[in-house]
Amino acid sequence: MNNPTQIANPRILMIGAGGVATVAAYKIVQNLDVFGEFMIASRRKAKCDELVNAIHAKGYKADIKTAQVDADDVEQLKALFSEFKPDLVINLALPYQDLTIMDACLACGCNYLDTANYEPKDEAHFEYSWQWAYKEKFEQAGLTAILGCGFDPGVSQAFTAYAAKHYFDEIHYLDIVDCNAGNHHKAFATNFNPEINIREITQKGLYYENGEWVETEPLAVHQDITYPNIGPRDSYLMHHEELESLVKNFPTIKRARFWMTFGQQYLTYLDVIQNLGMSRIDEIEYEAPLADGSGKTEKVKIVPLQFLKAVLPNPQDLGENYDGETSIGCRIRGIKDGKETTYYVYNNCKHQDAYNETGMQGVSYTTGVPAMIGAMMFVKGLWRKPGVWNLEDFDPDPFMEQLNKQGLPWHEEFDKDIEL
Ligand code: NDP
Numbered sequence: 001m002n003n004p005t006q007i008a009n010p011r012i013l014m015i016g017a018g019g020v021a022t023v024a025a026y027k028i029v030q031n032l033d034v035f036g037e038f039m040i041a042s043r044r045k046a047k048c049d050e051l052v053n054a055i056h057a058k059g060y061k062a063d064i065k066t067a068q069v070d071a072d073d074v075e076q077l078k079a080l081f082s083e084f085k086p087d088l089v090i091n092l093a094l095p096y097q098d099l100t101i102m103d104a105c106l107a108c109g110c111n112y113l114d115t116a117n118y119e120p121k122d123e124a125h126f127e128y129s130w131q132w133a134y135k136e137k138f139e140q141a142g143l144t145a146i147l148g149c150g151f152d153p154g155v156s157q158a159f160t161a162y163a164a165k166h167y168f169d170e171i172h173y174l175d176i177v178d179c180n181a182g183n184h185h186k187a188f189a190t191n192f193n194p195e196i197n198i199r200e201i202t203q204k205g206l207y208y209e210n211g212e213w214v215e216t217e218p219l220a221v222h223q224d225i226t227y228p229n230i231g232p233r234d235s236y237l238m239h240h241e242e243l244e245s246l247v248k249n250f251p252t253i254k255r256a257r258f259w260m261t262f263g264q265q266y267l268t269y270l271d272v273i274q275n276l277g278m279s280r281i282d283e284i285e286y287e288a289p290l291a292d293g294s295g296k297t298e299k300v301k302i303v304p305l306q307f308l309k310a311v312l313p314n315p316q317d318l319g320e321n322y323d324g325e326t327s328i329g330c331r332i333r334g335i336k337d338g339k340e341t342t343y344y345v346y347n348n349c350k351h352q353d354a355y356n357e358t359g360m361q362g363v364s365y366t367t368g369v370p371a372m373i374g375a376m377m378f379v380k381g382l383w384r385k386p387g388v389w390n391l392e393d394f395d396p397d398p399f400m401e402q403l404n405k406q407g408l409p410w411h412e413e414f415d416k417d418i419e420l
Contacts, residue, residue, distance in 0.1 A: 012088055013039045
């Protein structure tokens with residue numbers, strides 16, 4: 001049941017004020033002909049205010065409200081939603097908060113969009129089942145939930161849906177290839193939230209073949225893949241959430257895999273971090289000095305990975321000296337009119353271009369821009385239907401058109417060697 005009417009002066013509430021949220025905020029104020037009232041709420045209001053000041057300092061005159069909210073607390077969220085009355089809540093906090101924010105959306109009649117699927121804090125495990133379980137509730141409430149509207153997940157699914165719509169009768173082989181050939185000139189840093197990033201990378205690999213999921217040891221499978229304007233880079237097979245919905249929505253797929261590049265230095269540090277126990281997500285007891293200067297100590301509980309996050313560079317501060325570019329795309333093999341055909345669709349994004357526009361590096365940029373475009377699709381009524389949806393459930397065409405306009409242009413190659 002599509003509703004093609006555009007919401008006039010929509011009320012948009014964004015939760016989170018980190019790297020991805022910063023980019024999305026810039027993109028929202030660049031599109032004020034579509035978006036109306038805009039509020040940014042996060043764990044620390046000061047961070048939201050800093051972001052608004054930075055946006056104003058760049059010459060944007062938008063009136064942006066800010067608020068403090070703990071998105072782990074449904075009651076706090078409900079109080080905020082009841083007061084601001086958002087048409088759409090854009091969740092750019094962490095995957096831990098997906099379900100509490102969805103619960104509050106249901107309670108207050110708000111639509112929902114995020115960029116990463118739910119993960120419980122105490123288990124490094126991600127899958128869609130938790131959020132798909134909300135489908136009926138959103139349907140009954142007449143509300144739309146758009147899941148995973150970043151780059152990957154996100155654009156990778158729009159790319160696949162676009163390929164299926166325009167170039168294939170059947171998709172048989174899908175490889176999502178994600179290269180970051182940038183250099184931030186730090187010994188070790190992650191490109192998005194370090195806690196979430198390290199949890200993701202240290203998991204076992206998983207891919208889909210002939211109707212079954214095949215597990216691999218973490219980062220055990222790798223090969224060189226050649227990226228446009230970059231060249232060959234060692235790429236590692238990983239589990240990635242969008243594979244789960246893509247093989248369900250495109251049942252002709254025989255094999256689906258996800259590849260990501262890592263430099264040798266990054267992997268060496270990661271190895272050390274794991275061997276030292278610093279990637280642990282369980283609580284340990286630690287005798288810590290009190291902050292009051294009394295010299296007394298007290299036993300506290302800390303999660304090593306959260307402590308590591310506190311000492312690693314903040315991904316939001318990497319942009320200034322970041323050079324090089326990202327290249328993310330889909331390499332697809334399948335059948336059109338009885339003939340085997342291949343298709344490669346990708347975007348390259350330069351870290352410095354992202355920094356000059358938003359103060360953030362390319363990984364935040366490639367996530368924040370699609371989040372804004374997804375919100376735009378919802379507001380325009382192009383992606384609005386009661387239920388809980390992944391990106392390939394929607395028409396990819398208007399979204400793909402906006403990628404070209406909003407800073408993430410894409411390119412196509414037909415019937416070339418796709419290496420995989
Ligand atoms: P950051 O850590 O930079 O930002 C997260 C923000 O959420 C911070 O402002 C943080 O507050 C706030 N926050 C955390 N917990 C709470 C809470 N309980 N209540 C309210 N606010 C909270 O992360 P990123 O911007 O790098 O990533 C944001 C999201 O994007 C993540 O879910 C990540 O997985 C996803 N992502 C998706 C990608 C994709 O392609 N689909 C790629 C990259 C990231 P504070 O500032 O106080 O810490």
